[in-house]
Amino acid sequence: MKPVLYLCLFLVGLQVQALPNPNHSNKHKKERPHSIGHHGHVEGENLAHMKIAPSNAEFAFRFYKQVAKEGGNKNIFFSPLSLSTAFAMLSLGARSNTLSQLHKCLTFNLTEMEEQEIHEGFQHLLQLLNDPYREIQLSMGNTLFIDERLKLQQKFLDDVKNFYHSEAVSMDFQNSEHAKKEINNYIKEKTHGKFVDLLKSLDKDAVMILTNYIYFKGYWENPFKSYNTRDDDFFVDAEHSVKVQMMYKQKYYNIHRDEKLSCWVVEIPYKGNATAFFILPDEGSMSQVEDALLQDTVSNWSLSFKLRRINLYLPKFSISGSYDVKELFLKMGVTDMFSNNADFSGVAEDTLLKVSRAIHKAKLNVNENGTEAAAVTMVEIVPLSAMLNPLEIKFNRPFVIMVFDKSTNTIIFMGKVVNPTAIED
Structure with a gap:
């Protein structure tokens, strides 16, 4: 039996900054948001990303309630989208009970949709969210940092790149200080400097770190x-x-x-x-x-x-959230992937893996940030x-x-x- 090696997940559900819009339109829009779980009036309701929307919403509310139960009377802030995306991506390499527990936690019912449809949903979702021509500033992505000693299954590597637009970066985890610095610099850059030195230490047995980031800046x-x-x-x-x-x-x-x-x-x-x-x-x-x-x-x-x-x-307010996802997921029924029962045989060749850490950090800033730059008649x-x-x-x-x-x-x-x-x- 080979020794179990470790996978860490760092999920950064970054900053929402609610700012005034300097190019504010003078047209009053009465359009309502698409109601959660109600897609009858949405064009292209059979599009892949719409199939996973109800599950993502249900997971958001489940995770919120678990945090609220644990956190007492404290501020709460997190990105359910960051969490869902990262663990759905990880599920590409999960098998047996490890996979079924992940699906159950993320509220994906395989009697209602095929596993392929889940990943196609996230693929389409990421394409839409990262559209550079959107009026809001939103970017989201995934990266696998892989120890050069670890040989990944080619199918897993192809699937994470295809469905989750994930980068794969090989590095020497034996030089832990250098690896930690590279990962932290990546997260700092992708989050516009909102998270500095997120990774405090690197487990000596770690062989892969999966990161997900999302950054949003909205103008009122x-x-x-x-x-x-x-x-x-x-x-x-x-x-x-x-x-x-x-x-x-x-x-x-x-x-x-x-x-x-x-x-x-x-x-x-x-x-x-x-x-x-x-x-x-x-x-x-x-x-x-x-x-x-x-x-x-x-x-x-x-x-x-x-x-x-x-x-x-x-x-006006600024709040943040920092969560030990491992502890929360254990209470939500996800146990195998953190134990020696973990089955990530779809991730790597001839290497047993389990998740050692999963953390999530998020920040929110809401303000009016100065005055409007253009005159408006409405x-x-x-x-x-x-x-x-x-x-x-x-x-x-x-x-x-x-x-x-x-x-x-x-x-x-x-x-x-x-x-x-x-x-x-």
Whole structure:
């Protein structure tokens, strides 16, 4: 029996930066985001990436709930897309129970779609997200750093390049300091300097490191004005508050009041094919909102939006998340790939592999970042009922955020803001 060698995964679900758009269009768009899990009105609904969208959404909500259960009353921020992509790519080389556990965790049901369709879905998704002509700045990619001693199965190498557009970089892992530096420099470059020295150490037995990165910068379709930003209180809980810089805008937004869950949902669109949902539970209702985070819930919110003028208050904030994915996945039923029962026989020739570490880091920055660079004239015509006094929705207590790519029906980032001023690693 050969000794088991190690595979590490570093998943970087990078920075979302919500900025004002300097080239803001004067056309008011009323287009709604594609509802999660509801594809009836989407052109080309049988396209490969649409087949995996419901599974990716379901995984996002499952992972969020696991993090929320473990994390207590803390900020949450992660990229479900980064996690799904990296582990789907790894599943190309998994076999037997290791593969079935991965599929179950990622919520891929092989009675509804073939394994080939999963990978074709990610292939198409990556092509669409990395389109350089999109109005939002979004880049996503995968890289395999491989010890020169490890001989990969040619099919695995071909498949990760074909389906996941993955680079494969051979290096000497015996020179661990040099290898660590090269990997960290790669991640720093791909994340525009947002993550420096992500890899703190390299396991002496490591033979492959899989990295996934995603970077997104979005411009608000209707920017906030910095001169309207004021100091205000944000109530972390019923007894404690912190001072924040509260942005303000009076405008027509798609909003929905969910009486059953006691929460407000506000859609704040980015210029281009991306949008964000901000979910504000009533005081004491966060748990029931989190429990109800499912595809059907979010789809119903999307389909129930009404355009209404509101006084919107939203804090400027920067939060981050750092997660031991191994510990979380073990609790979600993925056990074999971290143990000596791991079967990654599709990855390498004559070498037994298991995953030793899997970490995920993500950052979010939301602000108005200065003033608009162009003058805009906009005329909005709405039903008379919307001309009543504006409703006030103030995000001055914990809330949930989801960032969607509308063209692919994908949740790119997801999180919870409990304390906008908390400094976390």
